[in-house]
Amino acid sequence: MTAWTEPSVDDPFGVHNLPLCATRDGWVGVRIGDLILNLGAAEEGGLVDAGGAFTRASTLNRFLAAGRPTWTRVRAQLTDLFTGPRLAGKAELLHPVDGTALALPFEVADYVDFYSSEHHANNLSRLFRPDSPSLLPNWKELPVGYHGRAGTVVVSGTDIPRPHGQRKAPDEERPGYGPSRRLDIEAELGFVVGTPSSGPIDVDDFREHVFGAVLVNDWSARDIQAWEYQPLGPFLGKSFATSISPWVVPLDALEPARTEAPVQHPPVLDYLREAERYTYIIRFEVFWNGTLVAQPPYEGVYWTPAQQLAHLTANGAWARTGDLYASGTISGPTPEQTGSFIERTWNGAQPVRLDDGTTRSFLLDGDTVTISATARGPGGPADAAMIGFGEVRGTVVTRV
Ligand SMILES: O=C(O)/C=C/C(=O)CC(=O)CC(=O)O
Numbered sequence: 001m002t003a004w005t006e007p008s009v010d011d012p013f014g015v016h017n018l019p020l021c022a023t024r025d026g027w028v029g030v031r032i033g034d035l036i037l038n039l040g041a042a043e044e045g046g047l048v049d050a051g052g053a054f055t056r057a058s059t060l061n062r063f064l065a066a067g068r069p070t071w072t073r074v075r076a077q078l079t080d081l082f083t084g085p086r087l088a089g090k091a092e093l094l095h096p097v098d099g100t101a102l103a104l105p106f107e108v109a110d111y112v113d114f115y116s117s118e119h120h121a122n123n124l125s126r127l128f129r130p131d132s133p134s135l136l137p138n139w140k141e142l143p144v145g146y147h148g149r150a151g152t153v154v155v156s157g158t159d160i161p162r163p164h165g166q167r168k169a170p171d172e173e174r175p176g177y178g179p180s181r182r183l184d185i186e187a188e189l190g191f192v193v194g195t196p197s198s199g200p201i202d203v204d205d206f207r208e209h210v211f212g213a214v215l216v217n218d219w220s221a222r223d224i225q226a227w228e229y230q231p232l233g234p235f236l237g238k239s240f241a242t243s244i245s246p247w248v249v250p251l252d253a254l255e256p257a258r259t260e261a262p263v264q265h266p267p268v269l270d271y272l273r274e275a276e277r278y279t280y281i282i283r284f285e286v287f288w289n290g291t292l293v294a295q296p297p298y299e300g301v302y303w304t305p306a307q308q309l310a311h312l313t314a315n316g317a318w319a320r321t322g323d324l325y326a327s328g329t330i331s332g333p334t335p336e337q338t339g340s341f342i343e344r345t346w347n348g349a350q351p352v353r354l355d356d357g358t359t360r361s362f363l364l365d366g367d368t369v370t371i372s373a374t375a376r377g378p379g380g381p382a383d384a385a386m387i388g389f390g391e392v393r394g395t396v397v398t399r400v
Pocket residue numbers: 113114115116117120121124125128186188218220229234327328329
């Protein structure tokens with residue numbers, strides 16, 4: 001048919017990827033190159049069989065709930081469809097990505113955010129708690145996290161009204177209420193649960209439960225956070241909005257990007273010990289008003305998504321279809337690899353210069369942040385990035 005029939009290893013949305021989405025017109029799709037195949041229409045036309053999960057579906061939830069055997073079967077069907085002749089003459093099923101408005105790809109059930117990058121945890125400790133040890137004693141024993149607010153997860157492109165709240169500068173006697181003066185971002189990778197559980201999920205059953213991954217921007221109001229967070233953790237400083245990318249990249253697409261996860265000392269407890277310990281090589285890029293300001297590397301994150309899922313259900317809590325859990329801010333060892341602006345600018349002490357000549361410490365109204373990422377694709381050298389996540393983008397607007 002067209003370009004995608006030659007399985008091009010360097011197209012980030014070639015046949016090796018096949019990320020899924022939902023559109024504002026109320027149908028679900030799969031991306032191939034610069035086109036989206038309407039999966040509901042394709043299923044009704046007999047071109048794909050997801051057991052009816054795509055038919056008249058406006059979100060991916062039914063497909064997510066269908067489980068690993070269905071995900072595997074449908075992926076094989078789609079690969080055949082895009083590499084064979086059966087789509088010929090079916091142009092009406094294909095829509096240009098540009099010009100198709102995308103929605104939240106799934107209805108978010110619960111949302112959990114972890115804190116699993118050692119560089120990020122060290123940096124935030126130094127900034128928030130300069131007089132305490134940088135890693136608390138539990139940090140290497142369990143993946144620290146908190147429950148966020150599922151109802152304010154929004155799709156890329158949604159404007160972010162500047163949050164208001166209580167904040168108190170160190171030199172102020174009492175707090176005031178008003179717009180955040182220290183609005184920040186956090187670049188993260190989010191994992192999407194498909195198959196639910198009725199209790200703990202074994203650390204080695206991660207792939208049975210998780211369908212795929214999205215990009216996450218955990219917008220964070222640092223002044224609200226700093227004043228409210230002790231002793232119970234993040235609350236209103238992070239619950240006003242969390243943006244995710246519209247594309248859910250299947251774990252199957254990330255297989256070529258697998259790599260060994262960081263060695264853990266001390267050895268973890270049994271329920272967190274993986275038979276095969278791995279993570280994924282995924283390179284992030286963070287743009288502030290179009291200027292590339294950071295390139296966080298996911299593969300250095302200390303706790304893997306398998307360990308995070310095992311831990312978040314270890315108490316007996318069940319997992320639901322549509323649960324979203326995020327990696328935690330992804331930061332590497334250098335300032336240019338940090339996934340938040342409080343780290344990148346060291347709390348404003350080292351502002352970044354943007355391409356338009358202005359400088360920034362925290363977000364101003366009108367600023368746009370775009371986070372993109374690519375994973376290593378099949379057959380590529382370690383540095384080749386060929387599986388695209390697309391982007392998660394948001395513009396800060398004045399709250400009226
Ligand atoms: O160290 C702290 O008190 C705060 C840390 C964060 O704000 C980070 C957070 O939300 C978890 C993460 O993204 O790693």
